[in-house]
Amino acid sequence: MDSIKYLLNDNQLPENWYNLASDLPEPLAPVLHPGTGEPVGPDDLAPLFPPALIEQEMTSERWVPIPQPVRDILLQWRCTPLYRARRLEKALDTPAKIYYKYEGVSPSGSHKPNTSVPQAFYNKEAGIKKITTETGAGQWGSSLSLACEMFGLECLVYMVKVSFGQKPYRRAFMESFGAKCIASPSETTASGRAILEKDPDCTGSLGIAISEAVEVAAQNADTSYCLGSVLNHVLLHQTIIGEEAIMQMDMAGDYPDVIVACTGGGSNFAGIAFPFMGRKLRGQQDVRIVAVEPSACPSLTKGRHAYDFGDTAHLTPLVKMHTLGSTFVPPGFHSGGLRYHGMAPMVSHALQLGMCEATSYNQLECFAAGVQFARAEGILPAPEANHAVVGAIREAERCKREGKSETILFNLCGHGHFDMQAYIDYNAGKLKDYAYPEDEIAMALAGLPSFGNS
Amino acid sequence: MDSIKYLLNDNQLPENWYNLASDLPEPLAPVLHPGTGEPVGPDDLAPLFPPALIEQEMTSERWVPIPQPVRDILLQWRCTPLYRARRLEKALDTPAKIYYKYEGVSPSGSHKPNTSVPQAFYNKEAGIKKITTETGAGQWGSSLSLACEMFGLECLVYMVKVSFGQKPYRRAFMESFGAKCIASPSETTASGRAILEKDPDCTGSLGIAISEAVEVAAQNADTSYCLGSVLNHVLLHQTIIGEEAIMQMDMAGDYPDVIVACTGGGSNFAGIAFPFMGRKLRGQQDVRIVAVEPSACPSLTKGRHAYDFGDTAHLTPLVKMHTLGSTFVPPGFHSGGLRYHGMAPMVSHALQLGMCEATSYNQLECFAAGVQFARAEGILPAPEANHAVVGAIREAERCKREGKSETILFNLCGHGHFDMQAYIDYNAGKLKDYAYPEDEIAMALAGLPSFGNS
Numbered sequence: 001m002d003s004i005k006y007l008l009n010d011n012q013l014p015e016n017w018y019n020l021a022s023d024l025p026e027p028l029a030p031v032l033h034p035g036t037g038e039p040v041g042p043d044d045l046a047p048l049f050p051p052a053l054i055e056q057e058m059t060s061e062r063w064v065p066i067p068q069p070v071r072d073i074l075l076q077w078r079c080t081p082l083y084r085a086r087r088l089e090k091a092l093d094t095p096a097k098i099y100y101k102y103e104g105v106s107p108s109g110s111h112k113p114n115t116s117v118p119q120a121f122y123n124k125e126a127g128i129k130k131i132t133t134e135t136g137a138g139q140w141g142s143s144l145s146l147a148c149e150m151f152g153l154e155c156l157v158y159m160v161k162v163s164f165g166q167k168p169y170r171r172a173f174m175e176s177f178g179a180k181c182i183a184s185p186s187e188t189t190a191s192g193r194a195i196l197e198k199d200p201d202c203t204g205s206l207g208i209a210i211s212e213a214v215e216v217a218a219q220n221a222d223t224s225y226c227l228g229s230v231l232n233h234v235l236l237h238q239t240i241i242g243e244e245a246i247m248q249m250d251m252a253g254d255y256p257d258v259i260v261a262c263t264g265g266g267s268n269f270a271g272i273a274f275p276f277m278g279r280k281l282r283g284q285q286d287v288r289i290v291a292v293e294p295s296a297c298p299s300l301t302k303g304r305h306a307y308d309f310g311d312t313a314h315l316t317p318l319v320k321m322h323t324l325g326s327t328f329v330p331p332g333f334h335s336g337g338l339r340y341h342g343m344a345p346m347v348s349h350a351l352q353l354g355m356c357e358a359t360s361y362n363q364l365e366c367f368a369a370g371v372q373f374a375r376a377e378g379i380l381p382a383p384e385a386n387h388a389v390v391g392a393i394r395e396a397e398r399c400k401r402e403g404k405s406e407t408i409l410f411n412l413c414g415h416g417h418f419d420m421q422a423y424i425d426y427n428a429g430k431l432k433d434y435a436y437p438e439d440e441i442a443m444a445l446a447g448l449p450s451f452g453n454s
Numbered sequence: 455m456d457s458i459k460y461l462l463n464d465n466q467l468p469e470n471w472y473n474l475a476s477d478l479p480e481p482l483a484p485v486l487h488p489g490t491g492e493p494v495g496p497d498d499l500a501p502l503f504p505p506a507l508i509e510q511e512m513t514s515e516r517w518v519p520i521p522q523p524v525r526d527i528l529l530q531w532r533c534t535p536l537y538r539a540r541r542l543e544k545a546l547d548t549p550a551k552i553y554y555k556y557e558g559v560s561p562s563g564s565h566k567p568n569t570s571v572p573q574a575f576y577n578k579e580a581g582i583k584k585i586t587t588e589t590g591a592g593q594w595g596s597s598l599s600l601a602c603e604m605f606g607l608e609c610l611v612y613m614v615k616v617s618f619g620q621k622p623y624r625r626a627f628m629e630s631f632g633a634k635c636i637a638s639p640s641e642t643t644a645s646g647r648a649i650l651e652k653d654p655d656c657t658g659s660l661g662i663a664i665s666e667a668v669e670v671a672a673q674n675a676d677t678s679y680c681l682g683s684v685l686n687h688v689l690l691h692q693t694i695i696g697e698e699a700i701m702q703m704d705m706a707g708d709y710p711d712v713i714v715a716c717t718g719g720g721s722n723f724a725g726i727a728f729p730f731m732g733r734k735l736r737g738q739q740d741v742r743i744v745a746v747e748p749s750a751c752p753s754l755t756k757g758r759h760a761y762d763f764g765d766t767a768h769l770t771p772l773v774k775m776h777t778l779g780s781t782f783v784p785p786g787f788h789s790g791g792l793r794y795h796g797m798a799p800m801v802s803h804a805l806q807l808g809m810c811e812a813t814s815y816n817q818l819e820c821f822a823a824g825v826q827f828a829r830a831e832g833i834l835p836a837p838e839a840n841h842a843v844v845g846a847i848r849e850a851e852r853c854k855r856e857g858k859s860e861t862i863l864f865n866l867c868g869h870g871h872f873d874m875q876a877y878i879d880y881n882a883g884k885l886k887d888y889a890y891p892e893d894e895i896a897m898a899l900a901g902l903p904s905f906g907n908s
Contacts, residue, residue: 004529
């Protein structure tokens with residue numbers, strides 16, 4: 001049989017992350033201070049992040065070296081495999097060739113440790129003792145717990161209250177690695193207390209949990225805040241995925257015509273797509289790039305490209321991004337990693353410049369595609385990853401209609417082992433689609449800050 | 455840093471399974487027909503198994519070729535990694551070197567697909583349409599569901615009733631791959647109905663579920679039965695683990711002084727240990743081999759080496775093995791894969807011949823070791839695998855006491871993603887140890903069949 005798997009050796013693990021900022025035809029809009037409307041500098045970020053991460057947030061160097069202690073840990077599960085989905089191709093009867101990179105082999109089951117490990121490392125180097133963060137479905141919290149344990153850091157996770165109740169297994173995973181989990185909104189912060197005062201039954205959101213985690217970090221000198229997506233340095237750390245994929249496509253003697261990636265905050269999308277986008281920008285090789293998001297939280301396809309806060313309590317700086325408004329709370333569909341009101345500034349910028357496309361799918365068609373993929377390829381995807389799967393299947397179906405043998409590449413960013421309740425509900429016909437929350441988004445967008453948006 | 459991971463290339467995937475029977479100084483005792491007490495022949499097994507598997511059950515050839523279609527599927531996740539547990543060594547402050555083979559990278563998260571894939575393949579080749587099996591915690595049922603889907607076979611899983619209720623996620627996993635799951639004991643079989651008539655609230659056992667699955671297969675010509683452990687051909691299929699490990703230890707420039715493996719039915723133990731045991735029997739290289747089982751279901755350390763039935767309803771042939779009595783129902787500790795009254799005849803025979811040792815641990819020390827391992831190595835083991843972990847840690851502690859730099863190898867047979875309730879209970883201090891069920895075992899042993907045991 002022809003190959004289905006392309007593996008790299010340990011000595012092929014990338015030595016540098018790729019920074020898309022170095023190749024952008026127009027620079028990113030500056031980050032603004034919410035009080036003054038002026039661009040922020042490194043000093044403004046110092047209460048939250050260690051110097052090395054602030055530097056990475058702002059650098060325009062093309063290649064940023066991956067420290068050896070970080071590479072040593074990543075090597076436990078990297079380089080991750082690239083698969084040719086031959087059984088799925090056959091099931092779809094498509095002339096297209098479908099490849100997928102699989103990030104579910106990491107110890108927490110997703111791409112998130114690619115950034116939790118370096119973030120923990122740089123914080124440890126800077127003398128930080130404790131890290132705060134937020135988590136929705138728990139992928140990010142699990143990955144950061146793991147990384148903190150490896151570097152001997154305390155880890156405090158504000159977990160969106162509805163998930164805290166519904167996902168006890170994710171919580172147990174974090175606690176097994178020594179992290180402390182608090183249901184958000186909580187009484188432990190001023191922003192949490194303010195929300196509970198207005199609405200004691202509030203079930204929380206990522207925006208609220210970010211507010212609480214940022215507040216704790218800002219008030220304690222030995223404490224930093226870590227974010228699992230959106231920021232430039234987080235996207236940077238994920239580019240190791242695409243860098244490996246370029247080498248692996250080369251092993252396969254192939255190159256993608258289309259790259260498909262799901263996107264919530266943008267780090268998975270950036271991880272697989274940016275290194276290919278850079279090659280395109282440098283005139284090396286053309287490629288179509290498709291971002292897939294949930295119809296019920298459509299920041300790229302329906303949001304406004306504007307300055308907005310990253311959190312609900314408005315403690316963060318203002319960033320220019322595709323946003324649904326910082327007060328928008330997405331409906332309760334089963335992809336916690338994609339339930340965020342904004343999109344990474346760098347991904348938003350790429351869309352504005354026409355360097356990628358964006359599309360959205362409802363959850364029922366995502367789960368149908370996920371189960372079809374599982375039955376063909378044997379891996380049950382995370383609900384977030386189902387968005388990439390459906391996007392790739394639709395491209396393969398288009399190739400069949402058009403009689404084209406294109407090469408499709410997508411990133412399967414995680415497995416669904418901690419999301420089985422969603423599959424139980426799907427198998428039982430209990431999952432539903434959500435109407436596009438037009439009114440809620442309009443209301444949230446009406447509250448955009450004035451700085452930068454005049 | 456020194457290497458922590460040893461990977462093989464696709465072209466190093468073993469081409470043959472290793473058959474310990476070829477090197478045994480004394481042959482296995484024959485399998486007996488329960489009605490006549492005479493040795494069974496291939497014809498007696500034909501209602502349950504396809505010819506190729508019956509041949510593998512009885513062969514004395516040393517090397518049995520792995521069919522190419524089976525290798526093509528195994529290659530999706532094999533060869534599996536061998537890790538050096540440097541962070542665990544450091545945490546234990548031991549002069550020992552600890553290596554572990556990791557089988558959790560398979561799509562169902564354990565070593566079980568190593569045999570479910572060839573079993574499905576041979577049944578498909580023989581024109582079988584449907585496969586029945588039993589499952590406890592769900593690892594085996596998941597792995598067989600996956601394999602059946604790949605070869606287009608129907609899959610009917612009798613799941614022990616208590617697990618059916620407590621492990622909805624495992625059930626959803628099987629159903630996502632198209633399998634049908636029935637809580638056992640059920641009304642669908644005569645053996646199930648007989649048990650429910652006596653005890654309508656019976657929560658089931660592996661022995662009962664085997665009876666139901668065997669009954670359905672025996673009564674339908676297009677239906678076969680598959681077992682996930684115990685039988686010679688199942689152990690044979692798992693030897694791919696140890697064969698890879700031999701090559702990987704060689705890459706590391708090392709060889710184990712001690713091999714530690716958990717054992718319930720014996721397939722994981724055989725998988726990692728038999729290829730090394732064969733080398734020892736052929737005078738190539740010495741090694742100590744330690745089987746670890748749960749104190750609450752101690753077939754190797756407390757059972758009798760005698761002829762017994764494999765199931766509760768006494769539908770199977772009689773096999774000579776370490777047994778606690780076929781009517782013994784183990785207490786409800788959290789390692790469903792180790793809750794079986796018997797031990798593989800080949801593993802039992804090896805213990806009788808002094809080719810390995812056996813020891814047992816209570817569940818609390820197993821979970822303590824599992825969490826210690828997870829915090830050091832980043833992987834949260836399945837409860838079954840925790841038995842191997844505690845065994846390896848105890849060996850490393852002995853090395854420290856004795857000032858010896860021995861090399862320890864164990865098989866981490868699966869991850870704990872579907873066992874998080876056990877970790878929730880452990881973290882909350884709610885798990886308990888079970889007293890050695892002496893009276894229940896004595897009663898079950900009193901009911902051993904007379905054939906072969908005079």
